[in-house]
Structure formats: structure tokens, C-alpha cells
Amino acid sequence: MRLVIAAMLFGCSGAVLAGDCVVLLHGLARSASSMNKMQTALEDAGYATANVDYPSRDFEIEQLARIAVNNGLQTCRKTENLEEIHFVTHSLGGILVRQYLSENSIDELGKVVMLGPPNQGSAAVDQLGGVPGFDWINGPAGRQLGKGAESVPLRLGPADFELGVIAGNRSIDPVTSAVLENPDDGRVSVADTRLEGMDDFVVVRHSHAFMMRMRKSIELTKRFLRTGSFAATSE
Numbered sequence: 001m002r003l004v005i006a007a008m009l010f011g012c013s014g015a016v017l018a019g020d021c022v023v024l025l026h027g028l029a030r031s032a033s034s035m036n037k038m039q040t041a042l043e044d045a046g047y048a049t050a051n052v053d054y055p056s057r058d059f060e061i062e063q064l065a066r067i068a069v070n071n072g073l074q075t076c077r078k079t080e081n082l083e084e085i086h087f088v089t090h091s092l093g094g095i096l097v098r099q100y101l102s103e104n105s106i107d108e109l110g111k112v113v114m115l116g117p118p119n120q121g122s123a124a125v126d127q128l129g130g131v132p133g134f135d136w137i138n139g140p141a142g143r144q145l146g147k148g149a150e151s152v153p154l155r156l157g158p159a160d161f162e163l164g165v166i167a168g169n170r171s172i173d174p175v176t177s178a179v180l181e182n183p184d185d186g187r188v189s190v191a192d193t194r195l196e197g198m199d200d201f202v203v204v205r206h207s208h209a210f211m212m213r214m215r216k217s218i219e220l221t222k223r224f225l226r227t228g229s230f231a232a233t234s235e
Contacts, residue, residue, distance in 0.1 A: 019081035020110065021048040022225070023072030025093030027116070028056050028142055037213045038088060038221065045222050047086075050075035056092060057139030061152045064092075064141055065099040073106065084110030086225055090212045091116050091187065092141060098156045098195075111162045111228060113221045116185055116208045119165070120192035121147035121154050127179035159197035164224040166217055167193040168206045185211065202230040 022042050024035040032053035039051045052075075054068035076085045085108045087097050094117030101109075125146030128134060135143065144152040168185030171177040181189040185208035194201060206214045220230050 019079055019083040020046070020086065021050065021076035021079045021082060022086045022088055023069070023076055024049060024051045025054070025068055025072065025087065025089040025096055026056070027091030027093055028138060028145070030056065030090070035090065035212060038218055041218045041222065042088070048076065048079045056141060060140045061095060061099050061144050065096040068093070068096050069100040082108060084108055086110040087112040088221055089114050089117065091118065091208065092145065094119065095145070095153050099152060101161060102156050109161055111164070111225050113164045113166065113224050115166045115212050115217060116168055116188055117165060117193050117195070118145050118188045119153055119195040121145060121151045122188050122192060123147060123181070124176045124179055124187060128176065159195050162228060163195065163198040164200045164230060165193050165195060165198050166211070166220055167201070167203045168208055168211045169203050170205050170207045172207045172209065199228060200224065200230045
């Protein structure tokens with residue numbers, strides 16, 4: 001098992017507090033490289049980062065949460081004058097944060113931004129889980145992201161931390177979109193990204209696969225980390 005943690009420490013600028021660090025968690029069947037553009041933008045804004053590469057297809061969500069979140073925290077806690085640790089997640093990464101926080105506390109926890117999270121599970125898992133190759137592509141965690149008895153997102157509670165959710169409403173996968181409630185991003189319906197207790201919510205015109213790389217998503221993420229809101233008027 002290979003875990004690659006990228007942590008680059010930069011001086012703070014603008015409204016960013018000295019010692020703020022962001023843990024980035026990629027989605028299912030992706031790698032840390034999928035979060036590279038977001039990582040670079042956050043570093044340019046003055047944050048230290050821990051871009052965690054975890055084996056998303058190898059284990060169930062409970063074990064992945066321990067692996068990924070603990071490694072991110074370990075890296076961020078090396079930040080000089082650390083004050084807050086934030087999380088920016090894509091898809092499954094958001095569920096890992098929820099799972100971890102259901103069993104653990106993080107003293108330095110700041111804000112969390114989730115992009116395309118299946119917070120209410122995804123109907124695509126239930127509808128397409130019987131297709132040959134589903135488990136090979138998605139691994140044990142993929143089976144836990146539906147809306148049935150195995151659903152991990154549905155057994156986790158509401159957010160009791162500062163949370164902003166970014167949902168996409170454009171799809172490049174018509175097959176999966178056909179089994180999802182519209183609008184959707186090709187993997188998760190907009191409605192199923194919502195979570196009770198979230199502080200803000202916004203929809204962007206991007207697909208699930210690429211939303212974390214898009215300029216709009218990145219700007220919204222930085223804004224929420226700065227202000228706790230996606231609204232430009234709050235800055």
C-alpha cells in the first residue's frame with residue numbers, strides 16, 4: 001500500500017491566518033493528482049497543504065477514513081504556528097471526513113468544503129451495482145455509497161462542523177445520469193449532495209469528474225475558507 005502525502009508550506013498572505021493548513025482528499029478511484037490544481041491555488045493563497053493520496057479502491061470507508069484523515073492531520077500538524085486545519089474534499093473524500101468525525105474530534109478543525117459529496121448516497125450505486133465490473137472499478141467503498149442497507153452516508157449524522165457544499169449540475173455520463181434525479185453531475189444528484197447542518201450551499205455548472213479543477217469551484221472554495229460563505233458580498 002502506497003501513501004503519498006504532499007505538504008508544501010508557504011507564507012501567509014491576505015486574510016489567511018498564519019499556520020492555516022488544508023487537507024485535500026480526492027474521490028473514489030482517483031488520486032492526489034486530481035486535486036493538484038486546487039492545491040496549487042490554495043498554496044498561492046497562503047495555505048499550507050496536505051494533498052493525501054489514499055487507496056480508495058482497496059478498503060471500506062471506515063478504514064479509508066482512518067488512513068486518509070490521520071495522514072492529512074499528521075502532515076498538517078507539522079505546520080509552523082499551526083492554528084486551524086481545514087478540509088477540501090471531492091466526492092468520497094467528504095464522506096471520509098464525516099466518518100472520521102463521527103468517531104473522533106479534531107481540536108484544530110476549521111472549515112470543510114465538500115465538492116460533489118454523496119451525502120445522501122447515490123442512486124447510481126443501487127441501480128448500477130449489479131453491472132459486471134462494478135466492484136473491480138469501485139472497490140468495497142463504492143458499494144457503501146448507495147442508498148440501501150449498506151449506505152454509510154445515510155447512517156452518519158448531520159454536520160456539526162462549519163461546512164460548505166458545492167454541487168455540480170452538468171454531466172458527461174448520460175448512462176449514469178439516466179438513473180439519477182435531475183439535476184445531477186453524472187455521479188450524484190444535486191439534492192443528494194445536501195447535508196443537514198451545512199452552513200452554505202452552491203451549485204456550479206460543472207461535472208463530477210472535473211469540478212475540483214475548475215476556476216469557479218476553486219474560487220468558491222477559497223472564499224468559503226476565508227469567510228465561511230460562498231457569497232461574494234460577505235468578503
